Amino acid sequence: MDNTLLMLIYVFVLAIFIGFELITKVPPTLHTPLMSGSNAISGITIVGALGSVLSAHTGSTEIAIILGTVAIVFATINVVGGYLVTDRMLKMFKKKKS
Amino acid sequence: METIKIITYFSYLIASVLFIIGIKMLGSPKTARKGNFYSAVGMFIAVVVTLADQGILNFQYILIGIIIGSIVGATIAIKVKMTAMPQMVGLLNGFGGGASTLVAFSVYYDQLSLPNPNLNVQFTIAVMLSILIGTVTFSGSLIAFGKLQEIVSGKVIKFPLQNPISILLMAAAVVLLVMGVVNPQDATPYLIVAGISLVLGVLLVLPIGGADMPVVISLLNSYSGIAAATTGFVLNNSMLIIAGSLVGASGIILTNIMCKGMNRSLMNVVLGGWENAGTVTTADAKKVDIKSVDSEEAAMIFDAASKVIITPGYGMAVAQAQHAVKELMIVLEKKGIDVKFAIHPVAGRMPGHMNVLLAEADVPYDKLYALEDINDEFSNTDVALIIGANDVVNPAARHDKNSPIYGMPILNVDYAKTVIMNKRSMASGYAGIDNELFGYPNNLMYFGDAKDAITKLTNEIKNL
Numbered sequence: 001m002d003n004t005l006l007m008l009i010y011v012f013v014l015a016i017f018i019g020f021e022l023i024t025k026v027p028p029t030l031h032t033p034l035m036s037g038s039n040a041i042s043g044i045t046i047v048g049a050l051g052s053v054l055s056a057h058t059g060s061t062e063i064a065i066i067l068g069t070v071a072i073v074f075a076t077i078n079v080v081g082g083y084l085v086t087d088r089m090l091k092m093f094k095k096k097k098s
Numbered sequence: 099m100e101t102i103k104i105i106t107y108f109s110y111l112i113a114s115v116l117f118i119i120g121i122k123m124l125g126s127p128k129t130a131r132k133g134n135f136y137s138a139v140g141m142f143i144a145v146v147v148t149l150a151d152q153g154i155l156n157f158q159y160i161l162i163g164i165i166i167g168s169i170v171g172a173t174i175a176i177k178v179k180m181t182a183m184p185q186m187v188g189l190l191n192g193f194g195g196g197a198s199t200l201v202a203f204s205v206y207y208d209q210l211s212l213p214n215p216n217l218n219v220q221f222t223i224a225v226m227l228s229i230l231i232g233t234v235t236f237s238g239s240l241i242a243f244g245k246l247q248e249i250v251s252g253k254v255i256k257f258p259l260q261n262p263i264s265i266l267l268m269a270a271a272v273v274l275l276v277m278g279v280v281n282p283q284d285a286t287p288y289l290i291v292a293g294i295s296l297v298l299g300v301l302l303v304l305p306i307g308g309a310d311m312p313v314v315i316s317l318l319n320s321y322s323g324i325a326a327a328t329t330g331f332v333l334n335n336s337m338l339i340i341a342g343s344l345v346g347a348s349g350i351i352l353t354n355i356m357c358k359g360m361n362r363s364l365m366n367v368v369l370g371g372w373e374n375a376g377t378v379t380t381a382d383a384k385k386v387d388i389k390s391v392d393s394e395e396a397a398m399i400f401d402a403a404s405k406v407i408i409t410p411g412y413g414m415a416v417a418q419a420q421h422a423v424k425e426l427m428i429v430l431e432k433k434g435i436d437v438k439f440a441i442h443p444v445a446g447r448m449p450g451h452m453n454v455l456l457a458e459a460d461v462p463y464d465k466l467y468a469l470e471d472i473n474d475e476f477s478n479t480d481v482a483l484i485i486g487a488n489d490v491v492n493p494a495a496r497h498d499k500n501s502p503i504y505g506m507p508i509l510n511v512d513y514a515k516t517v518i519m520n521k522r523s524m525a526s527g528y529a530g531i532d533n534e535l536f537g538y539p540n541n542l543m544y545f546g547d548a549k550d551a552i553t554k555l556t557n558e559i560k561n562l
Contacts, residue, residue: 004334005220012327015340018118019347025125028443028468031352031450032183034124035319037134038348039190041117042326044141044341045197047148048333052204053159054152064208069159071200074193076167077174079145082190083138084175089183089454090131096462 033089040082046075102151109147110337116140117341121348127463144337180458181415184448188243188315194322195235198329199292202228205332206288217282224331226275229288230295232325237299239318245308246447252308261369264301267294306367309412309489311447312356313367320349352449359443359469361495361506388524388536390543393551396518397558399542403480403516405436407472409509410452411445413486413521417548423485424459426556433559439465440472440509442490473510482514486521486548492533502531517541520551 026034049071056064116136123133149160178186202225209215244250271294278287306314323345330338357364391399400406408427414420427437439461445452453466467475476482484491487509494501495508511517517540524536524543535541544551 002220005331008331008334008336008339011336012330012339012343015343016347019121019344020351022118022121022125022344023348023351026121027125027127028355028441028450029453029463029466030124030127030130031355032187032448032454033130033134033450034121034348035187035315035352035449036183036190037120037124037137038319038323038345039187039194040134040141041120041137041341042194042322042345043197044117044144044338045194045201045326045329046141047144048201048329048335048338049163049197049204050145050148050160051152051333052201052208053156053163054149056156056204056208061207061211064204064211065156065159067200067204067207069163071197071204072160072163073167073170074197074200076164077171078190078193078197079141080168080171081175081186082171083134083141084172085178085183085186086134087131088175089180089457090127090134092454092457092460093127093130093463094457094460095127096464 029093030090033086036082036089037086038082040079040086043075043078043082046072046079049075106147106151109143110335113140113144113147114337114340116143117344121344180420180455181418182247183454184311184315184446184451185243185246187319187448188239188246191315191318191322192236192239192243195232195239195318195325197232198228198322198325199232199236201329202232202332203288203292207285210283210285215283219279221332222279222282223275224328226278226288226291228325228328228332229292230271230275231321231328233292233295234299234302235318235321235325237296238303238314238321239299241300241303242311242314242318245303245306246311250304254307255304260301260305264298267298267301270294271298302368305369308447309444310360310367312444312449312451313353313360313364315448316349316352316356317364318349320346320353323347323349356444356449359507361503388543389541390545391518393544393554393558396542396544396555397562399516399518400430400435400481400555400559401433401562403435405479406430406481406483407438407440407476407479407511407514409440409442409445409482409484409487409491409511410456411442411485411487411490412447412451413488414548415446415451415455415486417486419485419548419552420455420459420461422549422552422556424456424461426552426559427461427465429556429559437465438467438472438475440469440476440511441466442469442487442509443507445487445490469507469509476510476513479514480516482511482517484511484517484519484521485552488521488533489531491519492531492535493538494531494534498534511535512538512540515540518544520544520546520548522547 120137
């Protein structure tokens with residue numbers, strides 16, 4: 001096992017711990033925006049999708065580029081749709097006017 | 099290391115930190131909106147830096163992909179009704195999973211096209227797992243979307259040998275995974291794993307009934323994050339791993355909260371419990387006396403009350419009654435009556451569903467109370483009004499060991515002086531069992547569609 005993989009596993013495990021710590025503190029009232037907001041974050045695959053199209057090797061089969069482009073569409077829907085709808089919801093949460 | 103690479107990696111680090119801060123700020127409704135914005139800034143940085151780093155090859159494809167994705171994403175985000183939020187989240191889960199699968203295949207085929215492809219064990223295992231988890235998430239989410247949108251039956255769908263078939267398919271996927279790793283030049287095992295995963299996702303969600311949807315949506319949310327993290331292992335990209343893990347952890351926590359809210363294990367939900375409930379209770383159903391009221395009588399009861407707790411359920415969402423409920427709240431408060439809302443963790447079709455609907459109707463969020471925060475208050479409440487909820491207020495869960503919902507945490511509405519239950523009919527709830535609350539001496543049924551019934555009630559109270 002090489003060093004890169006080891007470091008990636010470190011990052012993976014630590015990130016899960018941070019996730020657990022932070023998300024247990026999110027109140028039930030915000031669970032729906034939490035889900036749509038995390039949908040947007042999981043759209044981070046867009047970076048992988050962009051990379052797969054941008055760095056497709058010359059002479060690479062068309063299929064790599066086509067798959068990558070569809071992946072960009074999917075991930076962009078997640079990112080744009082996720083952040084916008086989360087913002088739309090969070091705008092509505094208001095405290096009692098005193 | 100080249101300067102551009104250093105800039106890229108540091109920008110990815112900044113983006114990762116912004117995601118973490120964004121989620122942290124979701125810890126309070128006051129900071130949540132800003133947190134979501136920070137998270138979006140992180141995403142923007144990640145995308146721009148990737149484009150700057152990797153040059154302008156195949157730019158036309160990128161542009162087309164981003165434009166189509168943005169138009170579709172923005173359109174559904176702006177158009178979707180708040181009652182349809184579970185479908186929206188279900189769909190987004192699916193796109194997330196689908197994107198991971200596609201990226202894994204794209205990178206794999208790109209390597210295959212090289213004279214000396216680099217297909218080491220880490221790469222191939224990560225590709226296989228991305229395909230497996232991503233595709234299960236994709237097809238499972240589409241079925242969940244179909245069920246919530248009522249394109250696919252929301253009922254528990256079972257067929258013979260369902261579980262053995264699923265186990266067999268999973269075993270086959272493991273064998274193919276090993277084959278793909280041992281002989282990575284051959285794309286066939288990768289394609290078959292994708293096919294099997296499509297079927298597995300369908301089999302996972304098809305048997306699950308409507309009211310168990312909060313569990314499934316949370317679980318698929320978690321999968322979409324884990325799929326993004328495995329894609330990070332394909333590409334050796336820490337930022338994907340961090341972002342994916344955060345989402346994965348979030349989904350797991352929500353899944354756990356939903357399961358606890360029903361006092362069921364994840365296994366029990368996935369394997370479709372409560373299946374025989376209906377037949378058990380109809381056999382020994384007792385004859386109960388049920389009292390019902392009309393809007394005028396109900397209005398008089400409210401008029402005499404000083405403290406009211408409203409318990410909404412999925413029925414409120416179906417009837418789009420959230421605005422009518424808010425009008426009722428205003429009228430009651432004008433009369434000096436204290437109004438609070440009790441929200442059961444699994445009310446609705448996804449975590450926090452009721453809270454979003456009531457927020458849409460301008461009900462302040464500090465009037466909404468979680469189960470553990472309000473349950474002690476019912477005993478000194480004059481009227482507990484239930485709108486379109488059933489199983490989550492069934493007292494049998496507290497004492498009837500034979501009831502399938504025994505042990506499930508419920509809202510103790512029956513401790514209130516008077517319970518008024520708005521329902522369309524006497525039909526049983528999702529669990530398919532009778533609600534013994536109907537026959538309680540302090541319970542009054544107020545029949546009618548939630549929106550009409552609550553509007554009528556509000557008008558009667560106004561006229562008093």
